[in-house]
Structures are given as structure tokens and as C-alpha cells.
Amino acid sequence: MTTQLIILNGGSxxxxxxxxxxxxxxxxxxxxxxxxxxxxxxxxxxxxxxxAGIAVAEDGGVSVGADFxxxxxxxxxxxxxxxRAGARIIIDEVFLGxxxxxxxxxxxxxxxxxxxxxxxxxxxVAAGREIARGDRVQGMAASQAAVVHQGVFYDVQVDTTHTExxxxxxxxxxxxx
Amino acid sequence: MTTQLIILNGGSxxxxxxxxxxxxxxxxxxxxxxxxxxxxxxxxxxxxxxxAGIAVAEDGGVSVGADFxxxxxxxxxxxxxxxRAGARIIIDEVFLGxxxxxxxxxxxxxxxxxxxxxxxxxxxVAAGREIARGDRVQGMAASQAAVVHQGVFYDVQVDTTHTExxxxxxxxxxxxx
Amino acid sequence: MTTQLIILNGGSxxxxxxxxxxxxxxxxxxxxxxxxxxxxxxxxxxxxxxxAGIAVAEDGGVSVGADFxxxxxxxxxxxxxxxRAGARIIIDEVFLGxxxxxxxxxxxxxxxxxxxxxxxxxxxVAAGREIARGDRVQGMAASQAAVVHQGVFYDVQVDTTHTExxxxxxxxxxxxx
Amino acid sequence: MTTQLIILNGGSxxxxxxxxxxxxxxxxxxxxxxxxxxxxxxxxxxxxxxxAGIAVAEDGGVSVGADFxxxxxxxxxxxxxxxRAGARIIIDEVFLGxxxxxxxxxxxxxxxxxxxxxxxxxxxVAAGREIARGDRVQGMAASQAAVVHQGVFYDVQVDTTHTExxxxxxxxxxxxx
Numbered sequence: 001m002t003t004q005l006i007i008l009n010g011g012s013x014x015x016x017x018x019x020x021x022x023x024x025x026x027x028x029x030x031x032x033x034x035x036x037x038x039x040x041x042x043x044x045x046x047x048x049x050x051x052a053g054i055a056v057a058e059d060g061g062v063s064v065g066a067d068f069x070x071x072x073x074x075x076x077x078x079x080x081x082x083x084r085a086g087a088r089i090i091i092d093e094v095f096l097g098x099x100x101x102x103x104x105x106x107x108x109x110x111x112x113x114x115x116x117x118x119x120x121x122x123x124x125v126a127a128g129r130e131i132a133r134g135d136r137v138q139g140m141a142a143s144q145a146a147v148v149h150q151g152v153f154y155d156v157q158v159d160t161t162h163t164e165x166x167x168x169x170x171x172x173x174x175x176x177x
Numbered sequence: 178m179t180t181q182l183i184i185l186n187g188g189s190x191x192x193x194x195x196x197x198x199x200x201x202x203x204x205x206x207x208x209x210x211x212x213x214x215x216x217x218x219x220x221x222x223x224x225x226x227x228x229a230g231i232a233v234a235e236d237g238g239v240s241v242g243a244d245f246x247x248x249x250x251x252x253x254x255x256x257x258x259x260x261r262a263g264a265r266i267i268i269d270e271v272f273l274g275x276x277x278x279x280x281x282x283x284x285x286x287x288x289x290x291x292x293x294x295x296x297x298x299x300x301x302v303a304a305g306r307e308i309a310r311g312d313r314v315q316g317m318a319a320s321q322a323a324v325v326h327q328g329v330f331y332d333v334q335v336d337t338t339h340t341e342x343x344x345x346x347x348x349x350x351x352x353x354x
Numbered sequence: 355m356t357t358q359l360i361i362l363n364g365g366s367x368x369x370x371x372x373x374x375x376x377x378x379x380x381x382x383x384x385x386x387x388x389x390x391x392x393x394x395x396x397x398x399x400x401x402x403x404x405x406a407g408i409a410v411a412e413d414g415g416v417s418v419g420a421d422f423x424x425x426x427x428x429x430x431x432x433x434x435x436x437x438r439a440g441a442r443i444i445i446d447e448v449f450l451g452x453x454x455x456x457x458x459x460x461x462x463x464x465x466x467x468x469x470x471x472x473x474x475x476x477x478x479v480a481a482g483r484e485i486a487r488g489d490r491v492q493g494m495a496a497s498q499a500a501v502v503h504q505g506v507f508y509d510v511q512v513d514t515t516h517t518e519x520x521x522x523x524x525x526x527x528x529x530x531x
Numbered sequence: 532m533t534t535q536l537i538i539l540n541g542g543s544x545x546x547x548x549x550x551x552x553x554x555x556x557x558x559x560x561x562x563x564x565x566x567x568x569x570x571x572x573x574x575x576x577x578x579x580x581x582x583a584g585i586a587v588a589e590d591g592g593v594s595v596g597a598d599f600x601x602x603x604x605x606x607x608x609x610x611x612x613x614x615r616a617g618a619r620i621i622i623d624e625v626f627l628g629x630x631x632x633x634x635x636x637x638x639x640x641x642x643x644x645x646x647x648x649x650x651x652x653x654x655x656v657a658a659g660r661e662i663a664r665g666d667r668v669q670g671m672a673a674s675q676a677a678v679v680h681q682g683v684f685y686d687v688q689v690d691t692t693h694t695e696x697x698x699x700x701x702x703x704x705x706x707x708x
Contacts, residue, residue: 018663024221025662030230030244032219032252042209044201045488053207067207074264075209082255087248128697131556132549134399166659195486202485222665305520308379309372311576343482378575384584384598386573386606396563398555407561421561425618429563432613441605 001113003176004083006031007091007105009152010119011144012060013130015160015168016092019119022169023090027176032082035092039075043068060139062096076108083112094144099151117172118149118157125161178290180353181260183208184268184282186329187296188321189237190307192337192345193269196296199346200267204353209259212269216252220245237316239273253285260289271321276328294349295326295334302338355467357530358437360385361445361459363506364473365498366414367484369514369522370446373473376523377444381530386436389446393429397422414493416450430462437466448498453505471526472503472511479515532644534707535614537562538622538636540683541650542675543591544661546691546699547623550650553700554621558707563613566623570606574599591670593627607639614643625675630682648703649680649688656692 006023008016020033040054047053052065064072083089095101102116121129123145130141156175158168183200187193197210217231224230229242241249260266272278279293298306300322307318333352335345360377362370374387394408401407406419418426437443449455456470475483477499484495510529512522537554541547551564571585578584583596595603614620626632633647652660654676661672687706689699 018660021222021665022659022662025223030221030224030248032248033221034219038215038219042211042215044207044210045198046202047207071207071209071264074259074262077262078255078257078259078264080255081258082251085251085254087251087255125695128553128695129549132553132696134552164656164659165663195483198488199482199486302518305376305518306372309376309519311375341479341482342486375576379577384575384578384602386602387575388573392569392573396565396569398561398564399552400556401561425561425563428613428616428618431616432609432611432618434609435612436605436609439605439608441602441609 001177003088003115004112005079005089005091005109005114006117006172006176007093007114008117008119009093009095009101009148010121011094011123011126011141011146011148012136013126013133013141014119014121014145015129015165016119018165019158019160019168019172020090020092022166023172026166026169026173029088031088031090033090033092034079036094037092039072042075043071056137056140058137060137060141060143062140064096073104073108076105080108080110080112095148095152096144098147098149101148102152113177115156115172115175116152116154118152118154119168120149120157120159120161121145122161178354180265180292181289182256182266182268182286182291183294183349183353184270184291185294185296186270186272186278186325187298188271188300188303188318188323188325189313190303190310190318191296191298191322192306192342193296195342196335196337196345196349197267197269199343200349203343203346203350206265208265208267210267210269211256213271214269216249219252220248233314233317235314237314237318237320239317241273250281250285253282257285257287257289272325272329273321275324275326278325279329290354292333292349292352293329293331295329295331296345297326297334297336297338298322299338355531357442357469358466359433359443359445359463359468360471360526360530361447361468362471362473363447363449363455363502364475365448365480365495365500365502366490367480367487367495368473368475368499369483369519370473372519373512373514373522373526374444374446376520377526380520380523380527383442385442385444387444387446388433390448391446393426396429397425410491410494412491414491414495414497416494418450427458427462430459434462434464434466449502449506450498452501452503455502456506469510469526469529470506470508472506472508473522474503474511474513474515475499476515532708534619534646535643536610536620536622536640536645537648537703537707538624538645539648539650540624540626540632540679541652542654542657542672542677542679543625543667544657544664544672545650545652545676546660546696547650549696550689550691550699550703551621551623553697554703557697557700557704560619562619562621564621564623565610567625568623570603573606574602587668587671589668591668591672591674593671595627604635604639607636611639611641611643626679626683627675629678629680632679633683644708646687646703646706647683647685649683649685650699651680651688651690651692652676653692
């Protein structure tokens with residue numbers, strides 16, 4: 001089988017974006033990169049910070065509403081269709097609800113060959129990197145570090161606490177067929 | 178019929194992005210916004226500025242290669258699938274090849290209800306706005322102003338030369354069913 | 355005399371940034387561009403959204419505290435020193451307190467040759483452009499459109515309501531000696 | 532004495548920006564952060580990529596011209612004046628010419644209390660982080676890693692190869708008086 005989709009799941013500031021850019025550099029084929037951040041950018045401004053959309057509390061807690069989930073489900077169908085049409089795709093995900101997030105993808109995948117990747121990072125280290133980034137609400141990194149992995153299964157896991165993004169990308173690339 | 182997709186076509190610095198943010202604000206339903214810029218951001222860095230990918234010459238001329246066109250076709254299939262799954266979508270496009278660009282979409286649309294929108298802007302005015310933006314290669318606005326519309330048909334056209342983005346958005350919104 | 359400093363004052367979304375990039379393009383000498391936005395970016399993240407720093411309310415109202423004003427005064431001294439050392443500088447300002455904002459600069463200028471520029475824009479048009487930009491708190495444009503000009507004197511004024519940024523820049527450049 | 536200026540010098544992708552945001556977070560006073568990147572952003576677009584300004588070659592080599600150096604000298608005078616007026620400042624620098632870069636600052640400092648900080652990173656690790664950032668010309672990190680430190684003296688040095696930005700910031704903060 002040929003890997004059609006790589007889905008990375010990890011908390012905020014765990015280092016997924018850097019790994020994905022390295023994956024795009026080291027994998028010989030051109031892979032498209034999408035993710036929850038590019039999906040949120042596609043939303044109307046009025047849905048960011050609304051009950052029906054997505055809101056980030058002062059403590060970094062993230063909540064999403066019914067409109068968000070409906071649009072996200074349609075977007076996932078679109079990603080799957082893009083992969084089925086022949087584009088290889090890397091997805092940057094944060095399963096705020098753990099296993100439930102993975103199940104939303106599984107319902108849509110329908111036989112697609114997916115590589116599931118867990119991106120771990122020690123919560124305190126991720127919180128420090130959140131300060132170093134300077135553009136994130138403080139608290140997201142610590143609160144998401146563990147819960148996003150609850151009940152989620154992976155084909156491969158990497159840990160950015162002591163490993164560089166490029167080395168993580170090479171470890172993941174070794175599992176791409 | 179209910180409009181499922183709004184596709185705006187216009188040259189660089191013609192004001193499409195501003196109109197789209199206004200459309201997302203004035204339309205009562207939540208509409209997702211994607212476009213050629215978000216597609217290019219999804220590409221590997223190595224495909225920007227390569228023969229197989231997309232390159233911008235010093236005079237602002239844009240050329241795309243075989244890999245780009247193959248991935249773009251798959252991405253268009255994905256947008257159509259997202260719309261078919263129930264999300265309403267606005268697309269920001271630049272048909273560098275005029276009618277040929279529109280045909281690439283039409284082949285994929287397969288019965289979807291689309292509103293085709295032409296966004297015009299006087300070439301000299303667009304070139305001035307390109308200077309004011311400061312982050313674009315000089316020359317794209319002037320060279321694209323006319324050619325992107327050659328042979329393309331529209332349901333509605335707006336002209337940003339003397340009309341604000343919000344007024345253009347309201348004119349377009351009046352055609353959304 | 356040779357103009358050493360151009361200070362543009364106008365409300366949010368009145369179009370100052372675009373005019374400044376055009377000024378940098380049309381003026382033959384290289385001019386540096388600084389402003390309240392680049393100053394705010396230099397602040398610690400913890401001072402944005404704090405009582406001692408700068409906060410933006412939900413209605414777009416902006417308030418600044420004692421630490422902000424002390425650092426801003428030192429920054430103004432630095433801009434004046436840069437100009438005195440021979441660099442020509444354009445400043446992007448929003449005099450939230452009208453004449454009081456201009457006086458903070460005048461106290462520091464000490465004989466420097468300054469061109470004072472008022473950038474006007476109809477409040478409703480600026481509010482529409484705020485929606486089109488999509489990254490500003492709604493309400494800033496309308497609330498600032500008039501008050502920032504109260505009691506402020508100018509050498510030249512431009513109005514972006516019906517005039518492009520490049521044309522405004524040329525009108526201002528004609529007053530630079 | 533009270534530290535008035537912290538000047539960090541290190542190659543591209545060595546991690547200076549992250550350390551500076553952490554310093555702003557851990558230091559009790561509000562410190563302003565400026566640097567060569569904010570200076571380059573203040574330049575006219577036409578000076579980026581010109582012989583008189585600053586140009587980045589395809590291999591990541593950076594060259595600066597006469598206009599750049601003249602404006603930079605005036606900007607340094609302004610930073611010193613801002614510090615002398617009472618604002619505490621952190622500077623993000625890349626001494627492309629090693630000791631010569633430090634001397635350009637020393638000529639202007641005139642008795643100011645400065646903490647000189649070297650930010651080291653293994654060249655291969657920095658090159659990997661450059662890939663992970665995705666927005667830098669490949670080759671800058673490797674070519675600058677060693678040369679920017681040649682002949683430069685420091686009060687404190689940190690190495691981001693195996694140490695997080697926050698820990699580096701705390702080590703530097705311990706030297707601030």
C-alpha cells in the first residue's frame with residue numbers, strides 16, 4: 001500500500017508545524033500540508049470567538065460549537081477527496097477530545113491508507129516554548145499536552161522534548177510507504 | 178437552488194481578499210474561504226520557486242509546472258467534495274490562463290450550484306495598490322489585470338477601481354440564493 | 355531647510371500604512387518607517403492587554419497606562435536622535451488624545467524640521483475597510499476617525515475616502531523639501 | 532550599575548527571538564525589544580534586494596551596502612538615546628562581520644551599561660531548525676553559525692543546541708543588574 005495521508009496529533013506548542021515542514025523537505029514526493037489552523041483561518045472572522053464557532057478562554061481552554069463541527073466534518077470529507085484524487089497530504093491536528101477526534105477522521109477515511117503519528121512533548125517544556133513563541137494564549141500548551149492523546153492509537157510516535165524536528169521527521173518518514 | 182460555491186476571479190491586487198472577508202461578514206450563514214494563496218501555502222517550500230511547482234519572475238510573471246497542476250486538480254476535487262458535504266465555500270482565484278482556468282473548475286463541479294464573480298480593477302490603480310501593499314513583486318497587478326478575464330463568463334461582475342470592498346460584497350451577496 | 359521627519363496622524367484603517375509604503379517608493383532618498391504599531395510590537399507580550407500597558411476593549415476602544423507612556427516617551431527621544439544622526443524618518447501615528455499626542459512629539463523635537471500630515475477618511479468608509487482587513491477589532495475605525503484630529507495642526511492633509519494611497523503619497527511628497 | 536541594554540548576537544536560526552520573548556516574560560521590568568529584523572522592516576522595500584541596501588543570495592549569503600550602513604548607524608544612535616532616556620532595551624543582532632559589528636555598537640554606547648550575550652547553536656542543528664521554520668533562505672544558519680562570533684567578547688554565553696529558550700533566558704537574566 002502507498003501512504004495517502006499522514007495525520008499528526010499533538011498539543012499546542014508540541015512542535016507539529018516544524019516537523020511537517022521538515023517532512024515536506026525530506027519526503028521525495030510533494031506532499032500538501034493542511035490542518036486545524038488552516039481550517040480556522042478559512043472561517044469567517046465572526047465565528048472565531050463565538051459560541052457557535054471557536055473560542056479561546058483566558059486560561060487557554062479551547063471550545064468549539066455546532067457550526068464549527070458541521071463545517072469541520074465537511075472539510076474532512078474534502079481532505080479525504082483530495083487524497084483519493086491523488087494528492088498526498090499531511091494533516092496537523094489537535095484532538096482536543098482525544099479519541100473522539102480520531103473517530104471523526106476514521107468515519108470519513110473509508111479505506112484510505114493513513115499513517116497515524118503522535119507528537120508528544122513534556123508539558124513544562126511545551127509551556128516554555130509557548131512563552132518563546134509569544135503569539136499564543138498562555139496555558140494552551142500545558143492543558144493540551146496529555147489530554148489530546150487520551151485513547152488515541154498511533155502507528156508511530158515522536159517526542160520533541162529532546163529530539164529536533166528534523167530528526168522526528170526522518171523517524172516518521174521511515175514509516176511512509 | 179441554493180448557492181454552494183462562490184468563485185471570484187481577478188488579478189493580483191484587484192481586491193478579492195477584502196471582498197471575501199466582507200462577504201463572510203455580510204452573508205448570514207458561515208462560509209469557508211479558500212483560494213490559490215491558501216493552496217500555495219500548503220505546498221512544500223521546495224515547490225515554490227521550482228520548475229515543477231510555481232515560480233514568480235522578476236517582472237511579476239507567474240509560471241506553474243506539472244506537479245502544481247496535478248496537485249491543484251486534486252485540491253479542486255476536495256473543495257467540491259467539501260461543498261457537496263454541506264459547507265458553503267468562497268474561492269479566491271486568479272485564472273492566469275483565462276478561460277482555461279475556469280474550465281479546470283467546471284470539469285470538477287458536476288452539478289454544483291456556483292456563482293461566478295469577476296473582480297475587475299483598472300490596471301494602473303491595481304499597480305498603485307501593489308506598491309501600497311509592499312509585499313508583492315511589482316508588475317503582477319498590471320500584467321494580470323486584463324488577461325485573467327479573457328474568455329471567462331460571469332454571473333456578476335464588480336469593479337474595485339471606484340467601489341469599496343464592502344459595497345462590492347453587498348452587490349455579490351444580492352446574487353446568492 | 356531639509357525635511358527630517360514626516361509624521362502622519364490618522365485613525366485606524368484610514369490608510370496610513372499604504373501611504374507610507376508609497377512614500378518610501380516615490381521619495382528618491384531612503385526613508386525609514388516607524389510607528390505606533392512597531393513600538394507596540396517591541397513591548398513585552400505581558401504589557402499588551404494590561405492596565406499599565408495597552409489594552410483594546412471589545413468595542414475597539416484603546417487605553418494606555420503609565421508604563422506605556424514612559425516607554426513611548428523614551429522611544430520618541432530615540433526616533434528624534436535617529437533623525438538628528440542623519441536618517442530621514444516617516445512616523446505612523448494615531449493621536450488617541452488629539453492635540454495631546456502631538457504635544458508629546460513637539461516637546462522632543464527641539465528644532466527638527468517636521469512635516470505634519472493629517473490622514474483623513476470618512477468614518478463609515480474606514481469602518482468598511484476594517485471589515486475588509488479582517489484582523490482588527492471592529493469599532494476602532496469609526497471611534498477614532500474624528501477624535502484623533504481634534505486640535506491637531508497639519509502642514510498638509512490628505513483624504514483617502516476617494517483618493518488612492520499612491521496619489522496621497524505624491525501629494526505629500528510635493529511638500530517634502 | 533543598572534543594565535540598560537542587553538545585546539544578543541548569534542547566527543540565523545540560533546534561537547535569539549525565542550530567548551528575547553522569554554527574557555521579556557521573566558524580567559520584572561518592561562524591556563523593549565528591537566533588532567536587525569525590525570530595522571530591515573523599516574527600510575523601503577526597494578532597499579531590500581539592492582546593492583546599496585541589503586541582499587540575500589541564493590546560498591543564504593547576506594550583503595549590505597553603503598546606504599544600509601549609514602541608516603543603521605543612525606538607528607543605533609537612536610537605540611542608545613532611547614536607553615539613555617530611561618527605557619530598558621534588548622537588541623537582537625547578527626554580527627555578519629564578527630568583531631566589526633560589535634565595534635559599530637561600541638562607538639555609539641558612550642558609557643551605557645551593556646550586557647553582551649553570545650547565542651551559540653551547533654551549525655547542523657541550526658540548519659535543521661531553518662528547515663523547520665520554512666521561511667528562511669536555506670544556508671544562512673550554517674554559514675553564520677561560527678563567523679558571527681569571531682573576535683566578539685561576551686559577558687555571558689548560552690547554547691541553544693541542547694538548552695530550551697526559557698532556560699537560556701533565565702541564565703541571562705541572572706546577569707542583569
